Amino acid sequence: MRVGCPKEIKNHEYRVGLTPESARELVANGHEVWIESGAGLGIGAYDSDYSAAGAKVIEGPDSIFAECEMVVKVKEPQAEERAKLREGQILYTYLHLAPDPEQTADLVQSGVTAIAYETVTGAGGTLPLLKPMSQVAGRMSIQAGATALEKAHGGRGVLIGGVPGVMPAKVAVIGGGVVGFNAAQMAAGLGADVTILDRDPEVLERVGIHFESRAKTRFSNVANLYDAVCQADLVIGAVLIPGAAAPKLVSREMLKDMQPGSVLVDVAIDQGGCFETSKPTTHAEPTYIVDDVVHYCVANMPGAVARTSTYALNNVTLPHALRIAQMGWKEALRSDSNLAAGLNVHEGKVAYQAVAEELGYDYVPADELLN
Numbered sequence: 001m002r003v004g005c006p007k008e009i010k011n012h013e014y015r016v017g018l019t020p021e022s023a024r025e026l027v028a029n030g031h032e033v034w035i036e037s038g039a040g041l042g043i044g045a046y047d048s049d050y051s052a053a054g055a056k057v058i059e060g061p062d063s064i065f066a067e068c069e070m071v072v073k074v075k076e077p078q079a080e081e082r083a084k085l086r087e088g089q090i091l092y093t094y095l096h097l098a099p100d101p102e103q104t105a106d107l108v109q110s111g112v113t114a115i116a117y118e119t120v121t122g123a124g125g126t127l128p129l130l131k132p133m134s135q136v137a138g139r140m141s142i143q144a145g146a147t148a149l150e151k152a153h154g155g156r157g158v159l160i161g162g163v164p165g166v167m168p169a170k171v172a173v174i175g176g177g178v179v180g181f182n183a184a185q186m187a188a189g190l191g192a193d194v195t196i197l198d199r200d201p202e203v204l205e206r207v208g209i210h211f212e213s214r215a216k217t218r219f220s221n222v223a224n225l226y227d228a229v230c231q232a233d234l235v236i237g238a239v240l241i242p243g244a245a246a247p248k249l250v251s252r253e254m255l256k257d258m259q260p261g262s263v264l265v266d267v268a269i270d271q272g273g274c275f276e277t278s279k280p281t282t283h284a285e286p287t288y289i290v291d292d293v294v295h296y297c298v299a300n301m302p303g304a305v306a307r308t309s310t311y312a313l314n315n316v317t318l319p320h321a322l323r324i325a326q327m328g329w330k331e332a333l334r335s336d337s338n339l340a341a342g343l344n345v346h347e348g349k350v351a352y353q354a355v356a357e358e359l360g361y362d363y364v365p366a367d368e369l370l371n
Ligand SMILES: NC(=O)c1ccc[n+]([C@@H]2O[C@H](COP(=O)([O-])OP(=O)(O)OC[C@H]3O[C@@H](n4cnc5c(N)ncnc54)[C@H](O)[C@@H]3O)[C@@H](O)[C@H]2O)c1
Pocket: 118, 130, 131, 133, 134, 135, 137, 174, 175, 176, 177, 178, 179, 180, 197, 198, 199, 200, 203, 220, 238, 239, 240, 241, 247, 249, 266, 267, 268, 269, 270, 271, 298, 299, 300, 301, 302
């Protein structure tokens, strides 16, 4: 198969869909790889590294979109990329469609077969192609929150770990999955007073056993959320209902009862965000203030640590890319129901239920499209 990888064009996105090592793996398995010139620069990979791996370096994205059977990316296609997608082509990348009606409409209209990293499942309902970026973003969320808590950024001037004789910051983590776990690890490591809220008793038990006295756990209901959020210096939004728009758990009304200068980091912003007042921001301008509460809502946090993130991402995306290239998308998805869960759009049909329900499309199960 001819596999193409364009340079990412989202604001401050430095990751790349294929590392030179991944390109070499595809080539070694008999496939052709076309890489856009400069696509790897953000991770320190030069065109010459891709050439040495057997890939063909192409100027600009146009011929990659026009002539490659599968396009491998990191971020959801931007409007100018969507205009280049076509029927008969596979798009393999993060999509986050439920909160993004424009992107969904464009993908439906293009006829492309779009497989979303974030809905590919693993054993026990896990999301293995989301996990490494959630580990990165969870860890980064505390760094981002610590910076936003500084006075110059509108924060209340609180140091996460405090100092001897002065209390540390209170950090509330909403959602104890991968992002929440990693955020809690960083916050607890810095000495913060950490509370993790989740609705899943097994998650509460798992984080409770892991953190012991270094973090408190609370069931996530309206009363407990209100209490934890209003006491917190820093709140991390880390909830997910796979593929669906994030539930709004902190209302605009609640902001009035929060402490002035407290900080919300909405990691779940890629699925629309879990605070009512969240709107996506970029690394260029990551924060804004509503009712004296600082909001950080960057939807591609791992792009800032592109080298770590790209290698972590390729470790989990490449095995499926190889199988799709080897078997064709239909056979690869037929033989692996976890990969089939990644199918979101095919030839104008929406194949992911939560996306169809959220955006008002007919839902056509992947099974029907694989026959
Ligand atoms: N902004 C970014 O750059 C970035 C990077 C990576 C991941 N993410 C996003 O972060 C979010 C979390 O991802 P994850 O991998 O941690 O997911 P996960 O599935 O591992 O964890 C989500 C947790 O949320 C919990 N939850 C669901 N509803 C809840 C509620 N009402 N109250 C409390 N908890 C609730 C679930 O029980 C689960 O434990 C996703 O939207 C993901 O796409 C964003």
